[in-house]
Amino acid sequence: MDALIYTAMSGAERALKAQQVHANNLANIDTNGFRANMELSAAQAVNGYGYDDRHMSQLQANSVSTKAGVMKSTGRDLDVAVAGDGFLTVQTADGEAYTRAGAMTLSADGTLRLNGNVVLGEGGPITLPEYTKLDIGTDGTVSIQSPGTTTMQTIDKLRLVKADATQLTKNEAGLIVARDGQPLATDPTVKLNPGYLEGSNVSAVEEMVATMSLNRTFEVQMKLLTSTDSMAEAGNRLISGS
Known part of the structure; x- marks a missing residue:
């Protein structure tokens, strides 16, 4: 019984x-x-x-x-949405983590951040010098136009990653991490929609x-x-x- x-x-x-x-x-x-x-x-x-x-x-x-959320146009230079599968990479106290939230901000020293975490590019944390124009390409390339110039200068490229859903979980902060604790490899096939944000799925x-x-x-x-x-x-x- x-x-x-x-x-x-x-x-x-x-x-x-x-x-x-x-x-x-x-x-x-x-x-x-x-x-x-x-x-x-x-x-x-x-x-x-x-x-x-x-x-x-x-x-x-x-x-x-991993179902996609609804894309919303914002027109903001620092907003990006991942098109299809993939994630943006941020640096946390416990190492790399991944997110689909693309509302980036600039700290006082010009460092790109997402919800307080440093945004990583393929060359490490991305810090922008003073600029008059900013452009983020669909491949994640971050370019700026410096004051007094007319040409765009490439600063870095956002580190975009992709993994199968079975390899992913969440940490205590709600960010995506790999189950094995190892950093995910950069995937050049991941694309972005600049000027958009993806809503919750x-x-x-x-x-x-x-x-x-x-x-x-x-x-x-x-x-x-x-x-x-x-x-x-x-x-x-x-x-x-x-």
Whole structure:
């Protein structure tokens, strides 16, 4: 009887944690470049002698949806959106990380940043000197026109990477990282849409449907627990002869 209790308890716990994943997705529906988290479940045996036939459901919410978000034109020189698959590269305290959020800013010393993180080019962090015109090409080339000149000068090229979705996860800051912890290789096939930003790839309808389904699943698990308790009491009465 207690094996059924484990099954119901595990299912209820999984439903609650999965709701948190979908709630986080909905909370970031207006976050530019946000990639929706995907929840997956795996069976985990209960440790201890005599528990071989009892398993718990272990939720894994470290998969990332690579579905494209909606492109929005901004006309801003420092805004870029990745066209198709691929990511921009930033430097964090823990090493390289990747993002689709392309609303870049300039710090006081001219360093390109994304949400506080330094933007990396193929030559390292990108720092721009004083300029009168800025151009970011579809291949990630960053060019400027210096004051008093009429020609464009190439400063660096944004480090654009690509990887299969199975190789990617998120760190604690919500940035994309490689599962093996190693930097991804630069991919020259990745292209940009300058002057655009990509919205979140979260579908409000899909997230709400998933949440309602999880609510029903949780209710079923609670009914199972109640039924298990009733069956256990009936069994005890039979054994005691009462």
